[in-house]
Amino acid sequence: MNRRRVIGKILASVGTLAFVVCFNFFLFRVVESDPVGNLYRGRNLSPEQREELRREFGLDGSQAEQFARYVAQTAQLNFGRSYVTNEPVIDEIARRAWPTVALVGTSALLSALIGILIGVVAAWRRGSKTDYASTGFTMATYSMPDFWLGMLLLLVFAVGLGWFPVGGIVDPATGGGLERLLDQAHHMVLPAATLTLAYLGEYALIMRSSLLETMREDYLLLARAKGLRDVAVRNRHAVPNALLPVTTLLAINIGFILSGAIAVETIFSWPGLGLATFEALSGPDLPMLQGLFLVFSAAVIVANLAADLLYSYLDPRVRTA
Amino acid sequence: MRGAVATSATRIAWLRRRRAVTGAWRDYRRSRTGMIGLAVLVLAGLVALGAPLLADEGDLRAVNAIDNPSWAPPSEFGPLGTDNLGRSVWAQFVWGSRISLLVGLAATVLAIVIGTVVGISAGFVGGRFGGVLMRGTEWFLVIPFLPLAIVLAAVLGPSIENIILVIGITSWPGTARLIRAQVLTLKERLYVDRSRAFGASGRHLMGRHILPNVMPLVLANTTLTVPIAILSETTLSFLGLGDPTRASWGKMLEEAFRAGAITREAWWYFLPPGLGIMLVVLAFTLCGQALEAILDPRLRERRS
Numbered sequence: 001m002n003r004r005r006v007i008g009k010i011l012a013s014v015g016t017l018a019f020v021v022c023f024n025f026f027l028f029r030v031v032e033s034d035p036v037g038n039l040y041r042g043r044n045l046s047p048e049q050r051e052e053l054r055r056e057f058g059l060d061g062s063q064a065e066q067f068a069r070y071v072a073q074t075a076q077l078n079f080g081r082s083y084v085t086n087e088p089v090i091d092e093i094a095r096r097a098w099p100t101v102a103l104v105g106t107s108a109l110l111s112a113l114i115g116i117l118i119g120v121v122a123a124w125r126r127g128s129k130t131d132y133a134s135t136g137f138t139m140a141t142y143s144m145p146d147f148w149l150g151m152l153l154l155l156v157f158a159v160g161l162g163w164f165p166v167g168g169i170v171d172p173a174t175g176g177g178l179e180r181l182l183d184q185a186h187h188m189v190l191p192a193a194t195l196t197l198a199y200l201g202e203y204a205l206i207m208r209s210s211l212l213e214t215m216r217e218d219y220l221l222l223a224r225a226k227g228l229r230d231v232a233v234r235n236r237h238a239v240p241n242a243l244l245p246v247t248t249l250l251a252i253n254i255g256f257i258l259s260g261a262i263a264v265e266t267i268f269s270w271p272g273l274g275l276a277t278f279e280a281l282s283g284p285d286l287p288m289l290q291g292l293f294l295v296f297s298a299a300v301i302v303a304n305l306a307a308d309l310l311y312s313y314l315d316p317r318v319r320t321a
Numbered sequence: 322m323r324g325a326v327a328t329s330a331t332r333i334a335w336l337r338r339r340r341a342v343t344g345a346w347r348d349y350r351r352s353r354t355g356m357i358g359l360a361v362l363v364l365a366g367l368v369a370l371g372a373p374l375l376a377d378e379g380d381l382r383a384v385n386a387i388d389n390p391s392w393a394p395p396s397e398f399g400p401l402g403t404d405n406l407g408r409s410v411w412a413q414f415v416w417g418s419r420i421s422l423l424v425g426l427a428a429t430v431l432a433i434v435i436g437t438v439v440g441i442s443a444g445f446v447g448g449r450f451g452g453v454l455m456r457g458t459e460w461f462l463v464i465p466f467l468p469l470a471i472v473l474a475a476v477l478g479p480s481i482e483n484i485i486l487v488i489g490i491t492s493w494p495g496t497a498r499l500i501r502a503q504v505l506t507l508k509e510r511l512y513v514d515r516s517r518a519f520g521a522s523g524r525h526l527m528g529r530h531i532l533p534n535v536m537p538l539v540l541a542n543t544t545l546t547v548p549i550a551i552l553s554e555t556t557l558s559f560l561g562l563g564d565p566t567r568a569s570w571g572k573m574l575e576e577a578f579r580a581g582a583i584t585r586e587a588w589w590y591f592l593p594p595g596l597g598i599m600l601v602v603l604a605f606t607l608c609g610q611a612l613e614a615i616l617d618p619r620l621r622e623r624r625s
Contacts, residue, residue, distance in 0.1 A: 016463055027476055143548070143602040145555045148574060148595035154583050166584065259468050263556050267578065277471065278560060284475050296468040304463055 006309065013305040020297045025070050028290050029063070079291035084283055089291035093273065097258065097295075099169055100265070100272030103188055104257045107195035112250050114196065115203025116243070122204065123211035123242075124234055135208075138201030146198035147263035153190050154267065164190050167269035191268040195261055199253065206249055211242040244315055248307050255303025259296035345537075348615045355611025361604035365597075369418045380412035381568060392587055402589040405580040413568045414593045420569035421598065424485055425551035431489025432550070433496055433543050440500025441535065445508060445527055455501070461494040470553060474562040481564040488553045496542050503535050537616035544609035548602040555598055570594035 045053070073080070079089035118138070122131040141149070158166045165171070165187050174183040214220070215238060223237045253260070258273050265274030273292060280288040349355055368375065379385050380399075389398050389407030396402060399409035443454040470491045477483040507513065513530050521529075557563060558571030559578070577583075577591040 016460055019460060020464065027472060139603060139606065140599070143606065144595060144599040145552055145559070145571075145574070147556070147559060148591070148598070151574070151578065151583055151591055151595070155586065155588060159584055159586055256465060259465050262467060262471070263559055266560070277468070281471070281475055281560060281562070289472055289475060293468050293472045296465050297463075300465045301463055 005312075009305060009308055013301050016301050017298060020294060020301075021071065021074055024290055024294055025067055028286055029066075074294070079294065080287040082280075082288045083285045084280075084288070089287050092276065092288065093291055093295055096271060096273050096276045098272075099270055100258055100261065100274060103191055103265070103270060103272060104195060104260050106188070107192045107199060107261075108250070108253050108257060110192070111196045111199035112203050112246070112253075115200035116207045116246060118200065118204040119207025119246075120211060120234070120239060120242075123208040123215070126212065134204060138204045141197050142201045144198075145263070146194060147267045149198060150191065150194040150264050150267040153194055157190060167267075169271055187270075191261070191264055191270050194264050194268075198264075203246060203249065207242065207246050210245045211238060214238050214242040217241075244311070247314065248311050251303055251307030251310055252300075253303075254306075255300035258299045259292075345615050349611055352611040352614070354607045358604040358607030358611065361600055362608065365418060365422065365601050365604070368415060369422050372415045372419055376409065376412035376415040378412075378416060380409045381416055383408060392585060394587075395589055401593055402587070404576070404587075404590050405582075410573075410590055410593065413573050414570075414597065417568045417570045417573055417594060418597060420481065420564070420567050421551060421554060421571065422601070424481065424488070424554045424569065425547050425601075427485045428488035428492065428550040428554070429543055429546045431485065432492040432546055433539060435490065436493035436496025436542075437500055437535070437539055439493065439497040441504055441527055441531055443497065444501035444504030445523070445531060451501075454497075458494045458497045461491070462498070466491055467553075467556065470557060471560065471562065474557055479562050479565055481567060484554060484557055484563055487557070488550050492546060492549060492553070496539075496546065499538065499542060500535055503538055504531055507531055507534050541609060541613040541616045544605055544612055548605045548609075551598060551602055551605075570598050 077090050079093075081087065082089055082092055085092065118134045122134045125131055154166060158164045167187075169187050170180060170184050171187075174180050220233060220237055223233045228237075259277075260274075261270070261272065262274035262277050264270075265272050266278045269275065273295075276288065277292050279285070280292065372378075383406040387407065389403050389409075391403060391405050391407045393399070393403040393407075398407075399411045401410035401414060404410055404413070439454055439458060443451040443458070445451075470487050473487045473491070474484060477487065508531070513526060516526060516530060554563070554569065555571035555574065558569055559575045561575060563569055563572045563575070571594075573594040574591055577587070577594075580590075582588075582590040
């Protein structure tokens with residue numbers, strides 16, 4: 001792909017992001033009736049104090065002034081202060097991003113790996129019992145709400161059998177160092193298993209259909225004609241080519257790393273961005289929601305751009321086109 | 322008299338359409354998974370429509386359940402036990418099916434209408450107007466669906482109309498893209514050229530030639546959008562963005578979670594709504610796939 005097209009794609013992504021920023025401003029101004037009044041409900045505020053607070057939250061001045069200030073602040077990653085904690089939203093988001101990245105990142109990689117394996121086996125033995133079983137399994141996991149699957153795992157493995165903790169990220173009584181890390185891993189098993197099971201069906205389905213498509217190609221016939229064994233044909237010639245659409249899916253799903261687990265984090269009280277969203281909803285803590293939406297969208301936009309560029313790099317047919 | 326009617330163009334078109342429908346049904350009946358899906362959907366529809374016969378609506382109110390024990394397992398207090406307030410879980414399940422299906426179907430209709438209108442306009446008119454429409458569609462495709470739905474629902478406030486609106490206006494872009502692609506190929510067909518040569522207006526072409534030909538695809542796409550809409554309703558309700566006054570399956574899961582049904586091992590409270598969602602979603606997916614295999618021209622060509 002030539003440089004002009006790369007620049008064009010980057011500019012398009014920047015445009016999308018700019019549109020999100022504008023959308024975010026106007027959407028939240030629709031509801032923003034009187035946050036200062038809501039926040040300090042029941043407390044006696046003098047008109048001067050009220051004005052002072054309005055200025056602090058950036059709610060004074062005309063709509064145009066507010067918009068200009070909002071854009072300037074957003075460009076400096078200043079998303080305002082949370083109505084609930086009064087901390088800068090960006091600090092809160094940065095603090096809570098790591099648990100989510102760890103949880104969803106692990107699940108994304110595991111689900112891709114397992115999903116690809118299932119897809120390969122299902123496609124290579126098309127029509128066999130394994131194929132039907134794996135297709136049935138992926139259809140079932142696709143059809144259930146992911147957090148409900150989490151509730152079932154909690155019921156069986158945490159409450160029933162007592163193998164895993166029912167929620168949180170670490171036991172406060174745990175010491176530091178390796179012990180702490182192991183305890184966090186122990187806490188992560190059930191939420192990670194939930195997300196892995198919820199995601200892997202998609203990979204399995206795409207890998208299966210992609211490999212079935214590849215298996216019709218002439219170069220596989222040639223590989224067989226050369227006398228290569230079945231396993232060699234599969235692993236060296238069929239699977240690498242069939243992986244192309246899966247890499248795109250993985251790159252796109254990486255974009256959902258931040259926002260992908262809102263309900264599941266809630267179920268397991270996993271203190272990441274998903275739980276932060278859930279908590280912000282009960283206020284509603286509008287600056288927090290606004291900041292979260294912007295960060296979630298930015299992650300997806302960047303990942304989409306990366307997937308686009310990666311695909312054209314990996315697939316020479318797209319590269320030269 | 323009969324002969325004169327038979328030669329009229331509308332009657333020919335009508336007969337042809339009826340033949341197409343019976344043909345599609347004959348194909349559909351051959352798909353075993355499609356028939357299983359249809360059977361499940363008929364059952365779910367009967368439960369939703371027959372809710373007043375299956376459970377008393379008054380059982381949904383906590384005031385009427387004051388004498389019932391709370392957290393009773395399946396027993397004489399209800400075939401599915403009771404919740405933390407002593408209300409019958411069975412009654413909530415039966416009445417909740419109505420809201421879940423209603424929201425899923427209504428949101429899908431909204432999404433499909435927007436998607437079809439945008440898709441046909443973008444594909445048929447093309448040019449700068451179509452370009453702008455497609456840019457908007459792409460924007461909606463890129464923005465993460467659930468966070469967008471969450472902020473919209475949070476801003477609009479929780480009510481059944483709003484949740485339908487939110488799911489509807491976040492789920493149409495896939496349909497728009499699909500329909501546009503189909504319209505682009507239909508536009509080049511000879512019969513469209515012929516009609517245009519006779520002086521047909523753009524509106525006539527879109528309404529009489531393009532729309533009827535994308536309808537099968539629209540139908541298959543509708544069946545595949547309902548599951549997404551139902552799952553979205555479940556997640557939004559679970560996050561507390563559903564209508565607080567009306568029980569849906571998603572709302573039941575929220576209330577069960579908040580009341581601590583998991584730690585109490587009250588499986589009878591959160592197992593039924595989840596299973597209901599799963600079966601309905603699975604059934605719609607199976608029907609949609611069976612329909613798609615028959616009605617989607619691209620898949621049909623590949624099959625033969």
